[in-house]
Amino acid sequence: MSTAAENAESVGPGPRLAFILHWFPKPSETFIYDELSALRRRLVPLDLFTLYGPWSGHLSPDMPAEDYPVRRLGVRATGLLVRDILFWLRKNGTAARRLWRTVPWRKWSDPEMAGENLWAFLCGFRIARLAREKKVHHLHASWANGPATAAWVASRLTGIPFSFSAWAGDIFPPDGALSEKIRDSTFVRSTCRSFVAHLQQQAGPHADKIHVIHNGQDPSRFAPVEVLNQPRLRLLALGRFVPKKGFAHALQAAAQLKKEDVDFHLTLGGDGPEARRLKRWARDLELEERIAFPGFVPRQQTDGLFRNTDIFLMPSVVDPAGDRDGIPNVILEALLHRIPVVASNVGGIAEVIRDGDTGRLVPPGDASALTAAVRDLAQHPGEARAMAERGRQLVLREFNLETNCRKLLDLIARHSKGGHE
Incomplete structure (x- = not known):
């Protein structure tokens, strides 16, 4: 049964858009939540489709989902997926059979990616029918x-044009169908120049x-804060506890600062699969x-x-798998607070942290360079403070939410479909 949120509809001028996500909302994807909120403020007719059910972890109170027109799929929608696969085999059998012959059998980059894309393939049949019923003009992933x-x-299946955003881990490494998705899309939005x-x-x-x-x-x-005016140096790192965040090197740098008798305190905020290892290493380094x-x-x-x-x-x-950061949101937040930043030269970070100008940029995996920069x-x-202000x-x-949201809407408007069958 659909919830009130699933039946809600955004109303307003312009083409009707459907955004496709893994989950919504998701606590580590505040940037996507903010972007969709900006679209809602512009009264953009908007539908959201997620591949999975509701997120079961932490959610911030300022990220409510009940006001959004979300249609969540997930395993509970399996029966509907089967029904809609049969629908499209009757409605557009040529396209449906061609998809079945080509998409599921390709060589995906790894088993996890294969599982996600095969599920997404099935979800595409359901989303196609929903988009057709809702008279969507453009699909954006x-x-x-x-x-x-x-x-x-x-x-x-529908002829409705689609586009997608590319961030970092979703294109490194390519999933096995990236080239074809670019070929058939109307445009691809890269969130940083480096990619x-x-x-x-x-x-x-x-x-x-x-x-x-x-x-x-x-x-x-965000309001600027006063920094570097306390006897004790206060350090902060935030993010998911996964290998690409490199938090082990922050602990190594902290151990080196301790050896140098620097009075400091490090707050390492986040959670994830590496949490136990990082806490154990902090104990081993006597950093409690x-x-x-x-x-x-x-x-x-x-x-x-x-x-x-x-x-x-x-x-x-x-x-080791090639995953990396693009431009981490927390760097932008720190700079808007006018806090000096030390970051690694990975992904798109150098587009924001320009060494000696807007912060300090160090080689990735180099704890000694991180220590020296701090x-x-x-x-x-x-x-x-001057670097932080320039940042x-x-x-x-360059990172104004309303401005960049308008740029995305302009691209979509140029490529959206005017009518429906």
């Missing part, structure tokens, strides 16, 4: 992996479909009195952490 596969399938060459290589003759639109921030949510693990930090509590921070750390690396900022607080101005110019 918020990720280049499973959601884009579902949008691709739905588009092939354009990679996407263009996948696109081949369709390289002109790649456009850069950064994720955005609402500057009204210098480090706090508050666990998952809801968005409404991050402001309090930023207000008690002198330097923000983002020691990202490329993990020490340098602490010893030169005036220069550190803040860069974020205000």
Whole structure:
């Protein structure tokens, strides 16, 4: 049975859009929540389809889902998926049979990616029927992996144009169908310039479909704070506890600062599969009195952490599978608070943290360089504050939520379908 939220509809001018996601809302995807909220404020007619059921973990109170027109699939929708597969075999048998012969049998990059994309393939039949019924003009997938596969399938069945966003882990490594999805899409939105060459290589003759639109921030949510004016140096790192975040190197840097008798305290906020290992390593390095693990930090509590921070750390690396960060949202948030940042030169981070200009950029996996950069900022607080202010101005110019949302809407409007069968 559909909930009231699933039956709710956004109303307003312009083409009717459907966004396809893994989950909605998801606590680690505040940037997507904010983008969709900005679209709602513009009265964009909007539907959301998720490949899975409701997120069962932590959710911030400021990320309510009940007001959004969300249709969630997941295993409970299996019967509807079967029904709609049969529907499309009757309605558009040529396209449906061609999809069955080609999409499920391709060589996916790994078993996990195969599972996600096969499920997304099935979901595409359901989304196609829902999009047709709702008279959707354009499908946009918020990720280049499973959601884009579902949008691709739905588009092939209905003729409704589709596009997708590419962030980082959804294109590194490519899932096995990225080139075809780019080929058949109307455009691809890369959230950082650093990934354009990679996407263009996948696109081949369709390289002109790649456009850069950064994720955005609402500057009204952030106020500058006073930093580097306390005897004890206050360090902060936030993110999921997964290998690509490189938090083990933050612990190594903390151990080195302790050896140098630097008075500091590190807050390492987040949760994930590496939580136990990181806490055990902190004990082994005898950092218990210098480090706090508050666990998952809801968005409404991050402001309090930023207000008690002198330097923000983002020691990202490329993990063994090739996954990496794009432009982590928390870097933008730190700069909007005018907090100096030390980050690794990975993914799109160098587009924001320009070494010696808007922060300190260090080689990935180099704890000694991370330590030296922290020490340098602490010893030169005036220069550190000036870098943070330049970083803040860069974020205000290039990462404005409303501006970048308008750019995305402009692209969609140029490629949306005017009518329906």
